[in-house]
Amino acid sequence: xRAAVIDVQxxxxxxxxxxxxxxxxxxxxxxxxxxxxxxxxPSQAELAETWECSLAPVKRAIAHxxxxxxxxxxxxxxxRVAQRA
Numbered sequence: 001x002r003a004a005v006i007d008v009q010x011x012x013x014x015x016x017x018x019x020x021x022x023x024x025x026x027x028x029x030x031x032x033x034x035x036x037x038x039x040x041x042p043s044q045a046e047l048a049e050t051w052e053c054s055l056a057p058v059k060r061a062i063a064h065x066x067x068x069x070x071x072x073x074x075x076x077x078x079x080r081v082a083q084r085a
Contacts, residue, residue, distance in 0.1 A: 019060035022051055026061065030070055030081055041071065041079045 016024075029035045042050070047058045066073040073079040 017057070018051065018053055019057035019064070022047065022057060022061035023064045026065060027070060035081050037081050037083045039081045041081070043078060 026035070026041065035041070041047070041062075044055055044058045044062065047061075048055050051058065062071065062073050062079050065071045066079070069082055071079045072082050
């Protein structure tokens with residue numbers, strides 16, 4: 001399965017932490033159906049390149065989305081949108 005392409009324009013104008021901006025953007029895309037259950041997210045490196053940032057905020061965003069159950073992230077595997085119950 002191909003990873004979904006995420007095209008963003010980082011705002012950085014707000015006082016929102018970058019990891020939260022990344023997480024919110026992915027969450028909006030899931031809510032809008034642009035990322036469907038089972039879809040792979042872009043790699044952390046691809047997200048970092050898209051957001052023009054280091055891996056740290058990307059990893060924190062992925063960890064947050066995994067914690068709240070929107071995605072499933074496992075070491076060595078690309079994160080995927082969680083299946084809805």
